Amino acid sequence: MASTFKTLKQNDSVSTKTLLHEAIPLTGTIVSGTYSDDNIKNYGHGMFQSVYDYPYLSSSANHIFDITSGYSSQSPLSGASSTQNAKKINIYNQMAQVLVGYDKVGNIKRFDADGDFVGTTTDKMNECVFINFSRLLVKDEIKKGSFELKLASGAEHSGSGIPSSELIAITDYSASTSNGGYFVNSPVGEYGVLSVTASMRTTDQKDVLKFHNYHSVGLIYYQAGIVVLSASLFNDAALGGVLSNDNGHMELDTNAEWFSSLATGSTITTMANGFRNRIYNIQFNNTVELNSTIYFCRANHNEFNYSSNPTYLSGSSIRVKPESQYDPVSYITTIGLYSADNQLLAVGKLSEPLRKDPTIELTLRTRLDY
Numbered sequence: 001m002a003s004t005f006k007t008l009k010q011n012d013s014v015s016t017k018t019l020l021h022e023a024i025p026l027t028g029t030i031v032s033g034t035y036s037d038d039n040i041k042n043y044g045h046g047m048f049q050s051v052y053d054y055p056y057l058s059s060s061a062n063h064i065f066d067i068t069s070g071y072s073s074q075s076p077l078s079g080a081s082s083t084q085n086a087k088k089i090n091i092y093n094q095m096a097q098v099l100v101g102y103d104k105v106g107n108i109k110r111f112d113a114d115g116d117f118v119g120t121t122t123d124k125m126n127e128c129v130f131i132n133f134s135r136l137l138v139k140d141e142i143k144k145g146s147f148e149l150k151l152a153s154g155a156e157h158s159g160s161g162i163p164s165s166e167l168i169a170i171t172d173y174s175a176s177t178s179n180g181g182y183f184v185n186s187p188v189g190e191y192g193v194l195s196v197t198a199s200m201r202t203t204d205q206k207d208v209l210k211f212h213n214y215h216s217v218g219l220i221y222y223q224a225g226i227v228v229l230s231a232s233l234f235n236d237a238a239l240g241g242v243l244s245n246d247n248g249h250m251e252l253d254t255n256a257e258w259f260s261s262l263a264t265g266s267t268i269t270t271m272a273n274g275f276r277n278r279i280y281n282i283q284f285n286n287t288v289e290l291n292s293t294i295y296f297c298r299a300n301h302n303e304f305n306y307s308s309n310p311t312y313l314s315g316s317s318i319r320v321k322p323e324s325q326y327d328p329v330s331y332i333t334t335i336g337l338y339s340a341d342n343q344l345l346a347v348g349k350l351s352e353p354l355r356k357d358p359t360i361e362l363t364l365r366t367r368l369d370y
Contacts, residue, residue, distance in 0.1 A: 020288040070268075
């Protein structure tokens with residue numbers, strides 16, 4: 001324990017923040033194919049589906065994301081005759097109240113395609129598919145501008161996991177550092193707009209998309225780790241979607257009303273299977289926020305020249321002084337940070353002892369990460 005203390009003043013410390021990123025690739029072969037769906041867990045309540053990186057009964061399996069879907073009570077798909085109608089409305093409302101919040105009169109806001117909540121109601125996303133990534137992958141948040149989801153715009157994956165037709169890519173390109181196009185008006189933090197582009201074309205060069213590239217099709221909530229995809233992504237332009245129906249182009253299903261038919265006539269699990277089997281890959285960078293406080297421990301020329309270690313003295317003489325007329329000398333090996341009432345809070349060890357005598361001044365940099 002120290003017998004001499006020195007108070008750290010305001011100018012003796014500084015706080016910093018470092019963002020660490022890790023690339024996360026999720027291939028379609030893992031999501032649907034490699035383990036014959038033994039890595040897919042369905043629940044009795046039927047409200048969502050969980051995807052694991054190994055068969056979920058394995059002790060080494062890690063939960064990677066959940067898939068579910070729902071629609072607003074204001075959606076044309078909402079009706080008493082629809083399968084799991086109440087559950088689909090409840091899922092939409094639950095996601096919306098957490099991610100979007102309430103308006104000034106207490107009503108749950110609907111998802112807004114462009115994120116600004118300004119203007120007409122035509123930009124509202126009333127029918128959605130939700131992907132909720134696990135905290136194991138997302139860590140503190142998804143790095144802005146790094147997200148990409150590729151979907152097969154034709155038939156589902158074959159057994160090998162390779163899509164049989166064109167791919168479309170959904171990205172948050174506008175939220176990159178250079179563009180800065182993200183929003184902060186969500187209860188759960190920052191979010192960006194997801195846009196679609198054709199990442200591959202057919203041999204005869206037909207356009208996969210009816211509209212121009214980077215048409216808005218969803219939202220990504222970075223801190224929450226949730227992706228919200230609009231139903232417009234799954235239908236052709238004639239039905240209000242974004243896919244091309246020119247020259248008999250095949251949409252996400254031979255039935256052009258893929259989302260509508262599944263949303264009303266099938267369970268959430270069936271819809272999750274249909275969506276999952278069209279995932280070619282997902283990739284993004286996660287973020288770990290490392291906060292640090294750096295303390296500058298300054299030993300002036302007339303400070304800490306003696307040691308409190310009992311072995312420092314031999315009889316009445318200092319062991320490390322060859323002659324009594326020489327200046328005192330000590331060797332610093334450890335730094336201790338104490339509370340205001342002199343309780344030891346943290347200890348830092350030097351890689352090698354540092355000589356200290358009245359002719360030497362030292363500044364030791366100590367960092368606490370949290």
